[in-house]
Amino acid sequence: MVETVNLSNKPKKTLFARIFGGERLGWLFVAPSLVLFIITLGYPILYAIKLSFYDVALDYSEKFVGLKNFASILHDKWFWNSLKITLIYTFSSVSLTLLFGLAIATALNARWLKFRKLFHMLFLVPWTLSYVVIGTLWRWILNSSYGVINAILQSLNITSQNISFLGDPRYALPMVIFVNVWRNVPFTIVMLYAGLQLVPSDQIEASLVDGASKVQSYVFVTLPHLSGVISTTTILNIIWTFIQFDLTQVLTQGGGPNHATELLSNLIYANSFKYYEFGNGAAISVLMLIIVLLLTILYSKLLERQNQ
Amino acid sequence: MKKNALLYCLLALVVILASVNSVFADDVVTLRFQDWRLAEEPSASALKAIIDAFEEAHPNIKVELEPVTNAERVEKFNNQVRAGEAPDVVRFNVTEVPTEISMGAFEELDKFMEAEGGIEAFYADFAQFLVGPAISDGHAYAVPHEGDSFLLYLNKAMWEEAGLDPVNNPPKTFEELKAANAKLTDPSKNQYAFGMYPNFQWLQSWILAGGGRYFNDDYTETYLDSPESIEAFKFYINMYRDGEVPPGATEVSYGDQVALLAQKQVAYIQGPFATWGNIIDANPEIKEDLIAIPFPGTGQTAGRGTEFAIGKGSKHPEEAWELLKWLTSADMEFEFFKNGSMLPTRASALAMIDLDEYPEARMMIEEAVPNTGEPYPAFPAWGKGQVILNDAIAASLLGQGDPETNLREATEAIRGLL
Numbered sequence: 148m149v150e151t152v153n154l155s156n157k158p159k160k161t162l163f164a165r166i167f168g169g170e171r172l173g174w175l176f177v178a179p180s181l182v183l184f185i186i187t188l189g190y191p192i193l194y195a196i197k198l199s200f201y202d203v204a205l206d207y208s209e210k211f212v213g214l215k216n217f218a219s220i221l222h223d224k225w226f227w228n229s230l231k232i233t234l235i236y237t238f239s240s241v242s243l244t245l246l247f248g249l250a251i252a253t254a255l256n257a258r259w260l261k262f263r264k265l266f267h268m269l270f271l272v273p274w275t276l277s278y279v280v281i282g283t284l285w286r287w288i289l290n291s292s293y294g295v296i297n298a299i300l301q302s303l304n305i306t307s308q309n310i311s312f313l314g315d316p317r318y319a320l321p322m323v324i325f326v327n328v329w330r331n332v333p334f335t336i337v338m339l340y341a342g343l344q345l346v347p348s349d350q351i352e353a354s355l356v357d358g359a360s361k362v363q364s365y366v367f368v369t370l371p372h373l374s375g376v377i378s379t380t381t382i383l384n385i386i387w388t389f390i391q392f393d394l395t396q397v398l399t400q401g402g403g404p405n406h407a408t409e410l411l412s413n414l415i416y417a418n419s420f421k422y423y424e425f426g427n428g429a430a431i432s433v434l435m436l437i438i439v440l441l442l443t444i445l446y447s448k449l450l451e452r453q454n455q
Numbered sequence: 456m457k458k459n460a461l462l463y464c465l466l467a468l469v470v471i472l473a474s475v476n477s478v479f480a481d482d483v484v485t486l487r488f489q490d491w492r493l494a495e496e497p498s499a500s501a502l503k504a505i506i507d508a509f510e511e512a513h514p515n516i517k518v519e520l521e522p523v524t525n526a527e528r529v530e531k532f533n534n535q536v537r538a539g540e541a542p543d544v545v546r547f548n549v550t551e552v553p554t555e556i557s558m559g560a561f562e563e564l565d566k567f568m569e570a571e572g573g574i575e576a577f578y579a580d581f582a583q584f585l586v587g588p589a590i591s592d593g594h595a596y597a598v599p600h601e602g603d604s605f606l607l608y609l610n611k612a613m614w615e616e617a618g619l620d621p622v623n624n625p626p627k628t629f630e631e632l633k634a635a636n637a638k639l640t641d642p643s644k645n646q647y648a649f650g651m652y653p654n655f656q657w658l659q660s661w662i663l664a665g666g667g668r669y670f671n672d673d674y675t676e677t678y679l680d681s682p683e684s685i686e687a688f689k690f691y692i693n694m695y696r697d698g699e700v701p702p703g704a705t706e707v708s709y710g711d712q713v714a715l716l717a718q719k720q721v722a723y724i725q726g727p728f729a730t731w732g733n734i735i736d737a738n739p740e741i742k743e744d745l746i747a748i749p750f751p752g753t754g755q756t757a758g759r760g761t762e763f764a765i766g767k768g769s770k771h772p773e774e775a776w777e778l779l780k781w782l783t784s785a786d787m788e789f790e791f792f793k794n795g796s797m798l799p800t801r802a803s804a805l806a807m808i809d810l811d812e813y814p815e816a817r818m819m820i821e822e823a824v825p826n827t828g829e830p831y832p833a834f835p836a837w838g839k840g841q842v843i844l845n846d847a848i849a850a851s852l853l854g855q856g857d858p859e860t861n862l863r864e865a866t867e868a869i870r871g872l873l
Contacts, residue, residue, distance in 0.1 A: 206557060
């Protein structure tokens with residue numbers, strides 16, 4: 148009698164392996180994040196989408212109204228005003244942030260610079276402060292009656308009267324953009340400085356040996372190497388600035404004077420918690436969500452292209 | 456055996472003592488009291504003393520104080536109500552009370568008032584213009600706490616330096632005030648006549664002083680576009696446009712307005728009785744020069760006030776009612792007047808004020824309060840209405856459109872809400 152061995156007889160799977168075997172194991176690992184995501188983001192987003200099709204009364208009773216809320220906000224001049232302000236605010240802030248960030252990162256990368264670490268530390272300070280702190284701080288600095296900027300301008304005889312930086316629509320938006328740039332430049336510096344470290348120095352030296360000027364070398368050798376970091380930083384800055392709320396809420400008390408600095412997020416807040424028109428507030432949120440989703444898709448495509 | 460018995464006895468004693476202790480601990484109820492006046496002086500100190508006295512008189516109730524900023528309080532409270540975490544006792548401006556009642560944010564107070572002799576009897580001692588907004592469909596939801604009207608507070612020394620005599624010859628008409636403004640304004644010295652805090656509530660007193668008014672009694676019609684209201688509105692806006700007000704009025708807060716007078720950058724501001732205490736708190740040296748005069752024109756101004764309510768879903772409504780009753784009792788309203796610089800809303804508390812001892816209250820009690828033209832608007836849709844009117848004020852101050860057109864457009868929009 149020859150004893151045969153069944154080679155196909157695999158060891159028995161445990162219950163855990165049977166339930167979570169194969170691809171299902173991956174789901175197990177992402178489950179905690181997924182649950183957290185559904186609770187903290189998924190549910191509020193779905194609820195906001197639902198709310199955008201309802202009229203919510205003062206006693207919070209809800210009545211389905213179809214697309215009425217969307218029609219109402221698309222006919223509201225303050226919605227278009229806020230959209231315009233948000234676009235101006237976003238693209239001005241992001242452009243200036245990139246410009247200053249690039250200039251400062253390049254300066255920090257220069258070989259001749261002394262006290263490099265000290266400068267690094269100083270430039271990072273605004274990034275460590277919250278928008279609420281920054282808003283309060285600059286509200287005092289720019290105050291038309293007792294702000295330090297007005298005191299300096301008058302003591303230097305540059306102005307004869309106090310200027311209302313935050314109460315005059317001609318200055319309010321530029322001031323808010325300035326404060327936002329001041330807050331966000333450090334992040335751009337960190338990203339671009341890291342990118343500059345990776346630019347091969349032999350290529351720069353070769354271009355200089357070949358007769359390129361320093362400016363030409365910077366434009367044609369250094370900048371192309373930074374393009375990936377620049378596009379990532381820019382898209383992230385666009386998304387963050389587009390959805391920003393707290394700076395204008397504190398600095399110009401929700402978008403004043405007379406809506407001159409009112410961003411879409413401030414308008415959502417005003418509709419929901421000042422006018423108690425929750426449906427309208429939700430409808431603006433949904434439109435904002437669509438814009439941000441488009442920006443995020445653009446960001447993902449850019450990342451994909453870089454990886455390729 | 457004896458040892459074991461002793462051990463069991465000791466163990467039993469410990470268990471009994473622990474349970475007795477826990478029974479007593481459970482008997483202490485903690486109430487949450489939310490109030491923006493807890494974040495301002497001198498009212499915060501006055502309220503804390505009143506709460507301390509309440510805790511002493513009610514050893515079974517502990518009060519947790521929740522100061523909030525004026526800017527965030529309404530949104531915060533409404534979010535707390537939606538989350539089922541409303542504070543037990545909360546203060547609201549009278550103008551916001553009907554909206555909050557419509558939102559179902561307050562507990563009904565009928566059964567408590569019935570136990571005190573009925574709703575009508577309970578409210579009889581309070582200023583009636585504050586009682587109306589506290590009642591909805593015959594049910595009571597709030598109790599008035601402090602309230603008054605408006606005066607002009609001015610720095611006598613600045614007026615006298617400008618050759619004016621505000622004590623014996625205060626401006627009685629809008630024209631006289633305009634002439635005084637011209638003398639009081641000197642931009643080269645960074646000195647202006649009027650410290651403006653532009654908002655629909657403060658504007659209302661100018662409209663009333665000019666002979667206009669906001670609404671009829673049942674809020675079915677608005678008179679914001681009457682000739683008198685429009686003229687008063689133009690006068691108010693032109694004070695800014697003519698340079699009699701410091702630049703940047705649209706960014707001025709109540710605290711800024713008080714600071715402007717306290718720092719002698721403006722010669723006068725408007726305000727309720729509390730403003731007197733706030734100015735002195737900001738600069739005690741100004742006390743000798745601080746006087747109050749009535750508004751020019753009709754002299755009529757707006758009636759304002761605040762009320763306490765029990766937050767929806769309070770776990771301890773009986774104890775909350777005890778606190779609410781304590782805060783709004785005649786004795787405590789008088790205490791709050793003495794130490795918190797706020798005028799009582801109870802007739803019996805007003806009667807306790809000796810005007811020789813508190814001369815700063817004389818003008819308010821004898822002139823302004825009896826001359827109250829109409830109260831702050833208080834109806835559910837006013838939340839949107841006040842934003843519309845504030846927008847019209849801001850646009851007019853900023854030179855965006857003609858003031859009359861802005862006011863007319865705002866009036867039409869408000870009419871649509873009625």
